[in-house]
Amino acid sequence: MTKKISTDVLVVGSGPIGSLFAHDLHAKGKNVLMVDAGPQTAGRYGEHQKNSFLYQRNIDEFVNVIKGHLHPLSVSTRSDIPTTLDPSAYHYDAAEYAGFVLNNQNPHQKEEDNLGACAATYAVGGMATHWTCAMPEFNEALERTWVDERNNKATYPLSKEKLNDGYTHSTAALKRTTEAYRHSARHQLVKKVLNQDAGFQVSELPLAVERRKDQNEHGHQEFVTWSGADTVLGELADPAWKKGSGDADFKLQAEWQATRIELEGGSADSAARVKSVHLRNLRNLNETAEVEAKAYVIACGPILTAQLLYASELDKKLKLPVGKYMTEQPMAFCQVVLRQEHLDDLEKHLGQVTGEGDKKFAQEAKKRVETYRAAQRKILDEHQDNSRQAPADPIPFPKDEPEPNLYIPASTKRPWHCQIHRDAFSYGAVPPNIDTRLIVDLRWFGLSRPRASNRVEFSERYREGDTLKFRNVDSFDMPQPTFHFQLTKQERHTAGEMMADMVRVASHLGGFMPGSEPQFLVPGLPLHVAGTTRMGRDDANDGKAQVKEERDHVVTPTSRVCGTSNLWLGGNGLHPFGNASNPTHTSMAMAHVAVQDVLSVLKTNTQK
Known part of the structure; x- marks a missing residue:
């Protein structure tokens, strides 16, 4: 039996973007139902798991948490049998069963076209349960400007004023800052070596983080609170939240999956509207629901959002380029161990720091280092014959x-x-x-530009009676994605220049750590896919459900799906020109603009 649910706004996906829609619309008095196919993994909805004491004391312990939460989306199959397999073990002719899919092993996926590391996180909070929290703005001349292969200059869909307003809102919602690490001796050393000694232009990485006020046994503020979806939700992130007098309803349903968006109406002169969204309970597959809302928001990430649109045939009905114009970043990586002289001369380096703000922090850091080094030397001098019982720290950086x-x-x-x-x-x-205090990571993120040939496709649709089915499905019974992605000759050349630049920067810091020498990582590993539901503008046709030719964008500048009156998308899939910077901050800014449109539509409909 399918139960009927009514609400003002349905939000599918509970990451920071979906949470911004939910929080801001609820704050304006709208009843909000939020659903996510993933489970709740923390006491607060969508809390960053790196806030754990253990992971802040030993960040490398967090690696396996990340790995455990990344679900590969398309894995190319291998038909060869291990040569050491017991000959009596079951086997079959792989060619005879060429179309079979198991655990996202995809027979249609060519390895050379794959984003092999592209993954999704199924959890309340999405990837923000383990993200880096980096929040740079898009560069106006690079990422908000695009000259296509025909030398046509495209205009960014959002005005500078609206985007900046969105950035301001995102900064507050995720507690973006550049100050949380500026006081650190490790931070000031690396900055001084690269800026003052080597002539680079290094600055503080904007992060969604807040340093805690409590102090450890040494009187230092050692710990931070990393922002996640719970930060954006505010008081709504508490599962025990109860609405007060005059509050609107809010409910988050974990492990409820959206399977289909149902459209109605629409013509060559008017927009269609979403009639309902169908859900199923992943804890009880016999339980389904149909949600009827006044406004619908889909914010499930760049691949899963496109997947839901495809599973609902919106690409076909509205002639949307779902999955096309996909971009992702080539990524170079290395780790260095700080050079001996940098540590030997640490106090000297810190004493030479100049610049407004930095000098004060560096002087304070210098005092901490001098005190710590002297204390360790005293331990050595007093316990030369018994160093195992009174061990001294050989690293001049305090442990915290x-x-x-x-x-x-x-x-x-x-x-x-x-x-x-x-x-x-x-x-x-x-x-x-190797002491982790000596390690510095370098991650260089490149840029690819949109073109229709770079795309994610989904498994063929067919019907059995009135039921829509798919030839191959993923673990959640949705159409299997297949990637087609290649860099152009120019993009490959630029990636080579990027690698050389990273090596130059690294050479000033120290030597490469064995196993982490300069390397390009598996395509898709940045997890910054964009363009699959790209934003664009066509004022003459964006409001029409029926158009003659396929559109070149999926959503309007207000994130509303073209040809619809009450469906909005959110997330990295909307970025239209490709990006080198981490996209979350700009995705949040876009969502803020979209919220104003949702409120405008709801107000207009109420007045009718």
Whole structure:
């Protein structure tokens, strides 16, 4: 039995973008139902798991948490049988069963076209349960400007004023800051070496984080609170929240999956509207629901959002280029161990720091280092014959000194985003015999431009009676995605320049750590796919459900799906020109603009 649910707004997806829609619309008195196919993994809805004491004390322990939450989306199959397999074990002719899919192993996926590391996180909070929290703005001349292959200059769909207003709102919603790590001796050393000694233009990486006020046994504010979807939701992130007098309703349903969007109406002169969205309970597949709302928001990430549109045949009904114009970033990575002389001369480096703000922090850091080094030397002097019972620390950085968090912003001169920091990823683990205080990670993110040939396709649709089905499905019974992605000759050349730039920067810091020498990572690993539901503008046709030719964009500048009156999308899939910088901050800004449109539509409909 399918139960009927009514609400003002249905939000599908509970990451920071969906949470912004939910929080801001609820704050304006709208009843909001939010659903997510993933489970709740923390006490608060969508809390960053790196806030755990253990992971802040040892960031490398967090690597396996990330790996466990990344669900590969398309894995090319291998038909060869391991040569050491017991000959008596069951086997079959792979050619005879060429179309079979298991665990997202995709027989249609060519390895050379794949974004092999592209993944989704099924959890309340989405990837913000384990993200880096980097929040740079898009560079206006690079990422908000695009000259296509025909030398046509495209205009960014959002005005500078609206985007800046969105950035301001995003900054407050996710507690964006550049100050949380500036006091660190490790941070100031790396910045001084790269800026004053080497002549680079390194600055603080904007992060969604807040340093905690509590102090450890040494009187230092060691810990931080990383922002996640719970930060955006505010008081709504507490599962025990109850509405007060005059409050609108809010409910978050974990492990409820949206399977289909149902349209009605629409013509060559008017927009269609979403009639309802169908859900199923993943804890009880016999339980389904049909949600009727006044407004619908889909914010499930760039691939899963496109997947739901395709599963609902919106690409066909509205002639939307769902999955096309996909972009992703080539990514270079290395880790260095800080050079001996940098540590030997640490106090000297810190004493030479100049610049407004930095000098004060560096002088304070210098005092901490001098005190710590002297204390360790005293331990050595007093216990030379018994060092195992009174061990001294050979590293001059105090153990609770925070890691560096720096970047070189993307620009037309350097069309890649450069992060110089220490964090946990699904790669780059540090050997246990190397002190992590000596390690600096360098991650350089490149840029690809949109073209229709770079795309994610979904498994063929067919009907059995009135039931829509798919030839191959993923783990959630949705159409299997297949990637087709290649860099152009120019993009490959630029990626080579990016690698050389990273090596130049790294050479000033130290030597490469074995196993983490300069390398390009598996395509898709940045997890910054964009363009699959891209934003654009066609004032003559955006409001029409029926158009003659396929559109070149999926949503309008207000994130409303073209040809619809009450459906909005959110997330990285909307970015239309490709990006080198981390996209979350700009996705949040777009969502803020979209919220104003949702409120306008709801107000207009109420007045009718």
